Amino acid sequence: MKILLIADPGIPVPPEFYGGHERLVYLFAEEYQRLGHQVTLLAGPESSISGKVYTFGRNDLKRSKIQKIRELIYVWYLLTLKRNQFDVIHNFGRLLYLLPVLKNPVKKIMTYGRGVSANGIQKISTFNPKNLIFTACSNYCVSTGNVAGNWRTVYNAINFSDYFIQKQVLKEAPLMFLGRLDKIKGVHTAIKVAKATNHTLWIGGNIPDTLDNYQYYKQEIEPYIDGKQIIYLGALNNVQKNQYLRKAKALLFPIEWNEPFGLVMIEAMACGTPVIGFKKGSVAEVIEEGITGLIVNTINEMINAVDKVVFIDRYICKKRAEAKFDIKVIARQYLNIFDNTH
Template sequence: MVVPPWYELPPPGYGGLEQVCAALVDALVDRGHDVTLFGAGSGSGTRASFVGSAPAPAADRVGQVLPELAHLARVNQMLADERFDVVHDHTTAGVLFARHRPAPTVLTVHNRPTGELADVLTDVDPSAGLVAISHAQRRLRPELSWIDVVHNGMVGNLPVKARPGIGPVLWLARYAPDKGPDLAIHACRAAGLPLVLAGKCNEPVEEEYLHRVIEPMVGPDVTLLRNPDRQTCVDLLLAARCLIMPVRWEEPFGMAMLEAMATGTPVVALNRGAVPELINHGETGLICDDPVDLAPALRDVSAIEPENCVSHVRRWFSAERMAEGYERVYRAWSSDRRPELALSRSAWVP
């Protein structure tokens, strides 16, 4: 299992990808698999065997090219001396390194596969296959080398509320136009409800958007939090009336929606990307086609029972279900690709 070098597993705060990978690693170990995790930092947060490419994560350099490239180059050097059935890569640039590995590579695409990322993903070695995290994500570029769709899952260890929350509406994401914090403010004001904005704000583009667009909109009805830790996020979800997801982009997945529903908190979201794959409209949340519909949905959502949300996540988005999906992918891909991999490697001179 190869993860990006940005955060520990599981992350102490923001880090949806890292939460997913930590849950998957432990679920696979629990199911009897021998898992080696290649990452950065101490590696003490999962039950896998850990191999570090650097003594500390590069959290202060998230999104920069060189830290991930250096991480993957070191990982490939270490992989050359080992024997694995399959390599599961969760990095952005891993597709460029797969062809030099001694085992077939499965690459989970965690972001929207368009623009520059789509250009990278078109250069897929025959020994590597792409896994989508939602059908909506796969539909954005159906011609890419997809081999399956496996929804993200999560560990069912969050506390659960016994009755609908009576606290503020909660927005939980990174400060970016795509995530719609401004739409959340407008919707809550139209509904006459208080709002908590709790967002990741580490990168310059996030800082600039927060200062230029969001902070001037904040009033006494809006509480603004930057980089809340994990426990704070859980406490906010437990108190919240609902989670609002007014996304402006084709959301590839949206782990915040799963975490909200896992605590019994329903979700009000715009109908973009994977939203309808995660929310059962009228049972675990309300899906709106237009931003003007968000305000009435925020008022109506309190009728949804917490147990509907919790059972939905446990049935369809558990770590065990995710691990079963990847077991299917691993078995098919490692057996199908080994003859082709051996042939391509016989002609390759390092």
């Protein structure tokens, strides 16, 4: 099968640090290739996979609207020129990229990793597209866009073989927070939980660059970072995430918004590290209660869960998550959708 994967420019595929969606595209590209398919990637500069790569746009998340229009025109030109060269177009970028091939019989998958614009789905559906299926990374995420069209839930994935388990950690092992240091991610709550339970907290993630979140970081996070109990590790690459996650007692996921998926949860599980997460967005779909983590509703429940999490078997945690979220499992789910689209 000849498969074209499309990702927005802004961050290269694969990313070095932040870029969960771009990492996902890379994993699919490599797994499809490993299974014998011919893969082409259309993504931002410096992107690289085992197959063929077309690059476009700029690696700049703050690029202008004019630049994004230029990128859109380039994708339209390329798809118009080469649309008959592919059996499947798997789009992780803008929905508008698919406009030139909506009536073309080529199989099309539009995948969402964040909340969906229902208005965009309604508009694109007025074209009566052929062989187009929408997927999103959780039932919650599907619910944000399922106003028209053919929808499926396909969870996000990681390569579990890249993560190493530590089957036992000490009762006083550090807790960990991993993610952008934005207010909606709740790192301030993680700090309160660590202090209330007398645990060290490792914090890994990018310092925000938006004004409101940078002020939040300066006022509510930075004053508590002492290098002893509350330790900021910086932005972590895959090797570093692996190193810290497997030594942590638990990953805290105290989100204040409806997270569409949360890759860091399954990255922790891949190390055998259970997750304690607030019941918002996809959390109840990702965490298997008492097996891969604990689902809570309040900060007091999260504090109490820190002692309970030691009863979770870390080996079983990894194996149960792997059976549901490993790249080999999820890639085959997509290939089944490709095969059954007509």
